Amino acid sequence: MGKPLFYEIWEKPATSCIIAICSAIWFYIQKHNIGYSHVGLSYETLMEGHYWRIITSAFSHISILHLVFNMSALWSLGVIERLGHIGLGVKYYLHYTMLLVVLSGLLVLGMYHLLIQKFKLDYFRRVTAVGYSCVVFGWMTILATKQPSSKLELFGFLSLPISFAPFESLIFTSIIVPQASFIGHLSGIIVGYAIAWGLIHGMNNYWAVSMLGWIVLVVVLSLKKSGTYDFEFLEIESVTDSSLPSVRFLSSGNGRTLQMSATPDVGANLV
Template sequence: MGKPLLYEIWEKPASSCIIGICTAIWFYIQKKNIGYASVGLSYETAVEGHYWRIITSAFSHISMLHLVFNMSALWSLGVVEQLGYIGLGVEFYLHYTLVLVMLSGLLVLGVYHILIQKFKLEYFRRVTAVGYSCVVFGWMTVLAAKQPSSKLNLFGFLSLPISFAPFESLIFTSIIVPQASFIGHLSGIIVGYCIAWDLIHGMSNYWAISMLGWIILVFFLSLKRSGAFDLNFIEIESVTDSSLPTVGFLASGNGRTLQMDIFTGGGAELV
């Protein structure tokens, strides 16, 4: 018999929290009937200053199957939290989850920029990426490099050798799910190898908290500037250098109203 669920949750606290957050966001999106274009990441919206979409796109999913597949893989990869004896563990998991979310999103935008500007593939201007797969593929890659003898269990019955799982899953999802984002998944793999090979290293509690603080600041400032939400408690005032906004907090008003964005000519990519 397997371990009790509560015991496994105790062993994988960070993974369990992220799964809970993604599930809650999915229910909220379904309840409010929010379209993927309103929360997803695209080159066009990033150029317009919607930097907050790097975060919302990662934690949003557009279907139950999409959510279940990603969360099932993430649950299996939670074993990273139990490998403190080889330099991984809960802190490592939390620190580099931040890195994976941010860098994989930025790498996707960088690839889109090259495809649009150098190869004139305008299709990628409006392609909208949604999902946590970039991070899932990143952790899959880290585990493949650090613990190649491990297994990746999906849905409780499909087991893959972790050493081949990143590229097996990349090819499998690209064939089986036409909307799967090859660029997004590959970006997660690249960032994962950078972490596993210590090309990105040195994260500590100080740097993680500092990064989180900057992410939150940019998230709310870009939300305010983009006008996607009515954030009345944040005021951005003009200063001598208009490129350097100041932030003030107003005593009145705390309503938040979602403004739906409609895109034409683009499509959704599941990540």
């Protein structure tokens, strides 16, 4: 007999929280009839300053099958949280999940930029990516490198050797799901190998908290600057001398105001 569900949740706290967050976001999207174009990541919207989409696109899913497939794979990969004895564990999982979200999103955009500018494929300007698969593929790759004897369980009955899972899943999803983002999944695999091979390393609590702070700051400022959400306490102004950027808090009657110098600056892919 398998372990009780509550025991599994206790052993995979970070994975369980991420699954709960993605599920809650999916429910909110369905309830409020939000489309992928409102939360997804595309080259065109990023050029308009919607940097917050790097985060929202990763945690958003439009269809229930898309959500179930990603979360089923993620649940199986939660075994990483129990592998502290080989240098993984809960803290490692949290630190590098944050890196996978950001770096895989940036790599997707870098590939789009190359395809648009070098190969003149303007189609990729408007391709919109949503889903947590970049991170899932990244963790598949890390686990395949660190613990090649593990297996990836999908839907409770399909079992794949983890050593082949990243590329098997890449081919499998590309065949059965035409909308699946090959570039998004490949980006997750590339970042996963970079982390597993030590090309990207050194994350600790200090760097994780610092990175989280910068992510929150960039998300808030981009939401404000792009006009997506109006933070009344936040003001972004341009000054004559653009070579001297400054950030300062000024007291006001309603609290504190942040002033910052600034210079003006097709379909969906499931990931």
